[in-house]
Amino acid sequence: MASNTDQRQSSTHSVDDWSSEPERRYAARQARLAAYCDVSVDSRTLNTDSAGRVHYLVAGDPNGEPVVLLHGVTVTAATWLPIVPGLADEYRLYIPDRPGRGLSAAPSYRGRDLRPFLVDYLCELCDELDLERPHVVGNSLGGLQALLLAIDRDRVDRLCLVGAPAGVSTEFSLAWRLLTMRGVNRLLLWLDRRGDPIENAREAAKKRLVVDGSVIPIEFYELMAARQQLPGREQSLRSLLTEQGSFGRMHPVFDIREEIVDIERPTGFIWGSEDAFWPPELGRSLADQMADAQCYELFNHGHMPWMEPGDETEIRVRAFLSG
Numbered sequence: 001m002a003s004n005t006d007q008r009q010s011s012t013h014s015v016d017d018w019s020s021e022p023e024r025r026y027a028a029r030q031a032r033l034a035a036y037c038d039v040s041v042d043s044r045t046l047n048t049d050s051a052g053r054v055h056y057l058v059a060g061d062p063n064g065e066p067v068v069l070l071h072g073v074t075v076t077a078a079t080w081l082p083i084v085p086g087l088a089d090e091y092r093l094y095i096p097d098r099p100g101r102g103l104s105a106a107p108s109y110r111g112r113d114l115r116p117f118l119v120d121y122l123c124e125l126c127d128e129l130d131l132e133r134p135h136v137v138g139n140s141l142g143g144l145q146a147l148l149l150a151i152d153r154d155r156v157d158r159l160c161l162v163g164a165p166a167g168v169s170t171e172f173s174l175a176w177r178l179l180t181m182r183g184v185n186r187l188l189l190w191l192d193r194r195g196d197p198i199e200n201a202r203e204a205a206k207k208r209l210v211v212d213g214s215v216i217p218i219e220f221y222e223l224m225a226a227r228q229q230l231p232g233r234e235q236s237l238r239s240l241l242t243e244q245g246s247f248g249r250m251h252p253v254f255d256i257r258e259e260i261v262d263i264e265r266p267t268g269f270i271w272g273s274e275d276a277f278w279p280p281e282l283g284r285s286l287a288d289q290m291a292d293a294q295c296y297e298l299f300n301h302g303h304m305p306w307m308e309p310g311d312e313t314e315i316r317v318r319a320f321l322s323g
Helices: 021-036 077-086 114-128 141-152 174-178 184-193 197-209 218-227 233-243 280-289 312-322
Strands: 011-013 041-048 052-060 065-070 091-096 135-138 159-162 267-272 293-298
Touching (some): 021 041, 021 077, 021 218, 041 114, 052 114, 077 091, 077 218, 091 114, 114 141, 135 141, 141 159, 159 312, 184 197, 197 218, 267 280, 280 293, 293 312
Parallel strands (some): 159 267, 267 293
Antiparallel strands (some): 041 052, 052 091
């Protein structure tokens, strides 16, 4: 269960508490998306030894079982807000911005040992919140972090991977491999920012995140546009992309399939049939080799399936977390 520790160990922030105008703008967009989703969230920060300031959202039943939700590489914690209303009545939800994203500090990833760095700050956060072994839900790079929390730290109760998690293959697209090249990624990210930021966010969602964006609200795209203006975040992202590999070789942490199949914690793969990274057959193959795992394919859903029309993702996540 969650404890009152989460009321004591961190600082709660309003929109006006942030020091820079881009941060206040982003915090305001985050609050607008939460209001659109009709969910009450607290915005908090914790200073960690491993990564500096970590910002995280808190929502749901204070007495509910704790669930940590981990986002993907280019998005932020607030992108989980559309699924929060479907979980908040039963669970206490903690949603951190990975260092370099959202309102967390923006450290460089250059030269870091990527595998421990991706989970050290999460362990510090869980320690401060008195979460010994929460349920963990991860998407994309957040899925890799969730897997590492289970494999390297044994800090997971039920493990839920929503959308293809990183760590299951080094077979990345040409576009993604180009993003690992220093200098080239600077140019590609610059090109990605040209034009209207709202329309850029729509196009990115259509290409990489969802099949049907008809129910994605304007508040989501405004949030994605505001994150582009946060100081230092692009440099931090470029450093992470460069550490992830090179054009011809991805970092070994992106293929830990032999370790994944040894996970004994209850594991659920919830995988869109049209995931832009890898097909659900990869999840089924892994689940078949694991002690306690299931794979659910969501027809005509993409890489962030909770953003698609309907509530099938929410239903599957709830069913898995409840056992």
